[in-house]
Amino acid sequence: MIVEQANAGSTSGNARRASFFEDNGVWKESPVFVGSTRFQPLPDVKNIMITGGAGFIACWLARHLTLTYPHSYHVISFDKLDYCSSLNNTRVLNDKRNFTFYRGDITNPSEVVDCLERYNVDTVFHFAAQSHVDLSFGNSYGFTHTNVYGTHVLLESAKKVGVRRFIHISTDEVYGEVKDGDQDLLETSILAPTNPYAASKAAAEMLVHSYQKSFRLPAIIVRSNNVYGPHQYPEKIIPKFICLLNRGQPAVLHGDGSPTRRYLFAGDAADAFDTILHKGQLGQIYNVGSHDEISNFDLCGRLLDEMGIAHDAPADLGRWVKYTHDRPFNDHRYAIDGTKLRQLGWAPRTSFDEGLRITVEWYRRFGERWWGDISKVLSPFPIVAGDEVLSDKEPVTDSPQPAEADARKRKAPPSNGETAVDDEAS
Numbered sequence: 011m012i013v014e015q016a017n018a019g020s021t022s023g024n025a026r027r028a029s030f031f032e033d034n035g036v037w038k039e040s041p042v043f044v045g046s047t048r049f050q051p052l053p054d055v056k057n058i059m060i061t062g063g064a065g066f067i068a069c070w071l072a073r074h075l076t077l078t079y080p081h082s083y084h085v086i087s088f089d090k091l092d093y094c095s096s097l098n099n100t101r102v103l104n105d106k107r108n109f110t111f112y113r114g115d116i117t118n119p120s121e122v123v124d125c126l127e128r129y130n131v132d133t134v135f136h137f138a139a140q141s142h143v144d145l146s147f148g149n150s151y152g153f154t155h156t157n158v159y160g161t162h163v164l165l166e167s168a169k170k171v172g173v174r175r176f177i178h179i180s181t182d183e184v185y186g187e188v189k190d191g192d193q194d195l196l197e198t199s200i201l202a203p204t205n206p207y208a209a210s211k212a213a214a215e216m217l218v219h220s221y222q223k224s225f226r227l228p229a230i231i232v233r234s235n236n237v238y239g240p241h242q243y244p245e246k247i248i249p250k251f252i253c254l255l256n257r258g259q260p261a262v263l264h265g266d267g268s269p270t271r272r273y274l275f276a277g278d279a280a281d282a283f284d285t286i287l288h289k290g291q292l293g294q295i296y297n298v299g300s301h302d303e304i305s306n307f308d309l310c311g312r313l314l315d316e317m318g319i320a321h322d323a324p325a326d327l328g329r330w331v332k333y334t335h336d337r338p339f340n341d342h343r344y345a346i347d348g349t350k351l352r353q354l355g356w357a358p359r360t361s362f363d364e365g366l367r368i369t370v371e372w373y374r375r376f377g378e379r380w381w382g383d384i385s386k387v388l389s390p391f392p393i394v395a396g397d398e399v400l401s402d403k404e405p406v407t408d409s410p411q412p413a414e415a416d417a418r419k420r421k422a423p424p425s426n427g428e429t430a431v432d433d434e435a436s
Contacts, residue, residue: 036376043073043241051286058086072100081108086131131171158210162217177230183341186201194345194348195229230292232295234274235300243381249373250388251313252374253280260332261313265411272344277360280357282296284297302347
């Protein structure tokens, strides 16, 4: 069932909203991806609201909970439907009696409360957020509005209706940069965010803490590594590079390509959230971490290998890998310790090789059709204004770019547009 709460707007805005509900059937061709965990259903959990449910990670959890617990849980996907969301991500659930899509904005208190009360929600998974770090440098106000104020609205609304579980999805970026050789960070480590996106997520966490203490709101905070896999909007590095290479165009690295990230397959992330729902302790924080760490440059090589593109010769590599300036500041790496969650029985099951194979196959089949025209978002630094994506005009070179000098030359995108409302995926 679909419940639309969209307000009337401009002609172009109405056309854009209508396009979200058009069904071109592409989702019928896609494999149905879910996690692998299954627990004894909780007797005090009946109606689960997932914010950002039409976005990437949240849609995996929505499918998993709906299909794994058909007689136990009713899942309500609550999403604004911004440029990076797609109803294709959950259309396979539309005929399920235990699934409802509710179109709403987390910064709108009346819509949030209406959804919570209408469906007697007892459990909230809060994924919805503006999450693309590059955009946060040019539109930091939008990130504060959605990620901080939106979380505040949800917390106040959850307190009002008496939600029994509030599971807040944060990010490993709240810890800040971790140097090579330093120990992986625990849940008790100091938060030291270095970019506006990470700062907004840390601020949101402080609000969650305050509602735990002041109002005894039963909450859990989850901090995850980068998640990848089918259904991720191609503004993020793995799907963007797959789509570019599949078009016969080169992948464009920021800076010199040396920063590393740890990656977690989306199915393993869904299992982690399912585990935390059923076995996590209220009031706790859980890191969701993998050990699959790879530099952006080496990631290009892995993708070229997976796609069968020759790159051993320097000329071949230069054909497929280009460079542009770096972010104003680009954390070299993040590293979190996931022992606490592993003690609940969770562990990643999908190797990076297998996850990358599944992901490449899916984007080669569906990447050009799932969200409509993705050409503009495949530029190195796409700009988002409202629900429109614009290409950048940044220069691309054959040589790695030094981070500091180029960063000072960068012109930030306009800050008067609202950017993405998506689930977490750095």
